[in-house]
Amino acid sequence: MKKYACLLLFAMLLNGCDDGDLTEEKIDFTEITPVGCDTKTYDLLYKIKSQESLLLKLPQYTLAPEIGTPVVGTKEFDIVANGAYQLVYRAYDGVISKSNICDDIRPTFPNVTNEWFATGGRLKIVTTATTTENTENGSSSITGFAHLIIIEKVTYSKPQGSQVENEDLVFGTITTGYTSPSVTFVNAVGECPTTKQLYNYTSTYSMTINDIDPNLIVDAETPVGSPRSSSITATQNKVVYNTYNGAIDVNYFCNGTPTSPTINTTWNATVGGIIEVATTKSGTTFTHTITLKNVQLVNGNLSFKLGNSYLLGTLTK
Numbered sequence: 001m002k003k004y005a006c007l008l009l010f011a012m013l014l015n016g017c018d019d020g021d022l023t024e025e026k027i028d029f030t031e032i033t034p035v036g037c038d039t040k041t042y043d044l045l046y047k048i049k050s051q052e053s054l055l056l057k058l059p060q061y062t063l064a065p066e067i068g069t070p071v072v073g074t075k076e077f078d079i080v081a082n083g084a085y086q087l088v089y090r091a092y093d094g095v096i097s098k099s100n101i102c103d104d105i106r107p108t109f110p111n112v113t114n115e116w117f118a119t120g121g122r123l124k125i126v127t128t129a130t131t132t133e134n135t136e137n138g139s140s141s142i143t144g145f146a147h148l149i150i151i152e153k154v155t156y157s158k159p160q161g162s163q164v165e166n167e168d169l170v171f172g173t174i175t176t177g178y179t180s181p182s183v184t185f186v187n188a189v190g191e192c193p194t195t196k197q198l199y200n201y202t203s204t205y206s207m208t209i210n211d212i213d214p215n216l217i218v219d220a221e222t223p224v225g226s227p228r229s230s231s232i233t234a235t236q237n238k239v240v241y242n243t244y245n246g247a248i249d250v251n252y253f254c255n256g257t258p259t260s261p262t263i264n265t266t267w268n269a270t271v272g273g274i275i276e277v278a279t280t281k282s283g284t285t286f287t288h289t290i291t292l293k294n295v296q297l298v299n300g301n302l303s304f305k306l307g308n309s310y311l312l313g314t315l316t317k
Contacts, residue, residue, distance in 0.1 A: 025163070027089050027116075029054050034172040037102035040064070043148075045174060046101045047312045051094065051110070053101060057086040063125070063289050064149050064176040066243070072301035075296070079121040079151065087151060089119035111191060119162070120155035124229070129302055130175075138294070139307035140161060141180035149175045166183050180304060181205065181243060181297075189290055189313040191217070192254035198290065200313045204246040207312060209275065209290075210216065210238045216277045219286045219317060227278035232269050232295065239269035267297035268303075287313040 032047040034056070041060040046053055048077070049172025064070055077085045090219070126148040149171040156163045185200040185207070190200070198209040204206045213230035216237075222228060230237055246261025273295035279288050290312045296305045 002080065002206060016191050018184055026159075027052070027054065030170070032172070034174055035098075036174060036277075039176075042174065044102065045171070046098075048098070048101065049171065051092045051096060053090045053092075053096060054171075055086075055088045055090070055101065058089075059084050063127075063143070064178075068152065068273070069178070069299065069302060070147075070176070072127050072129055072145075075125045075127070077125075078125040079123055079154070081117065081119040081157070085123050087121070087123075087154065089116040090114065102267045114159065115154040116158045116163075118151075118154050119157045120153070122152040124150045124152060126150070129178075132249075133306065134307070137307040137309070138305060139310070140301060140305040142178055142304055143180065145176050146173050147176065147272070160237070171287070177293075181241060181265075182304060183207065183241070185313055187313065189288075189315040190253060191315055191317070195254070198312075198315065199253045201248060201250070201252070203249070205241065205243045205265055206248065206252070207239065207241045208253075209312075210240060210259050211236050213237055213275070216275060217315065218279065221281050221286075227276040227289075227291070229274050229276045231271075232275065233271055233274040237275050239273070239275075239292065239294055239295060239297070241267040266298055267299045270296045270298055270303075286317050288317070289313075290315060 013245060029047040029049065032049060034043045034045050034047050037044040037046065040118035042063040043058055043060045045056040045058070053149045070221070076291055079085050079087060090112050092110040093113050100106055128146050130144045130146060131140050132143050151169040151171055154165040154169055156165070181204065185202065187200055187202075189198055189200050191197070195210075196212055196214070198212060198217075200207050216228050216230050218228070232239060243264040244261045248261060250256055274293040276291045276293060277288050278291070279286055290314055292310045293304055294308060294312050295310060296303055
């Protein structure tokens with residue numbers, strides 16, 4: 001009987017032996033909001049729990065470009081070993097904080113006890129604009145951007161071997177700020193003598209009306225409450241808003257296309273808005289009050305509204 005009992009025990013031990021398969025470990029940061037070490041460059045993002053961290057390294061300004069505006073939509077990048085986009089999981093032998101991740105001189109404790117490096121996968125960043133609406137005047141402004149980060153089919157290199165994650169890793173959403181273009185002008189409207197381009201400007205931005213309908217600016221009074229009006233089309237009354245990488249003055253206009261300072265961003269009015277001009281006369285001087293109605297300005301996938309009625313300014317001739 002002892003003989004059979006020993007054989008049975010031996011068989012059970014054989015079945016219980018490791019067959020060479022690695023035990024799959026799980027990391028879970030689902031409920032943790034990601035944070036950036038540097039809220040200008042966003043080159044290192046992290047999520048931390050008590051004794052764990054998940055780090056995502058990106059090239060500088062991937063989320064918020066140093067010049068211009070983020071691209072709204074989906075961007076995808078490959079994650080490879082020692083590449084520009086890196087994902088790292090770490091476990092520690094004590095409680096950690098931001099200083100363990102971001103400081104140039106990091107605390108000597110706690111120590112890293114386990115480290116996984118992503119050697120494969122696909123990084124997806126879905127960027128959307130956040131806007132606010134002014135219900136009183138119909139205007140809107142862009143207040144920031146939300147960047148949803150998802151990593152597909154991650155392969156980790158671990159001390160015990162490799163592990164492939166079949167489920168997508170939702171790293172989370174990083175929100176970056178943005179200052180919506182200012183459309184406040186204090187100057188009077190100017191007119192180019194040859195092209196009849198209308199313009200208003202500050203030192204850093206301008207708004208122009210190009211290929212203007214010749215029937216809008218006419219030296220004749222309009223009845224009160226009955227301004228001249230003309231629609232914005234693809235070929236006429238083209239409203240353009242520019243920001244610049246330097247200071248401009250009145251000499252920037254009417255002299256061809258200057259090469260300096262360079263244009264930072266360009267926003268074009270969509271077809272369908274209305275330009276209204278009300279004209280009054282005092283002696284021999286005509287004053288043309290220029291108002292834009294229901295105009296929306298677009299830059300790529302970004303847009304904001306000037307409102308139901310926006311005063312560009314007055315032109316005196």
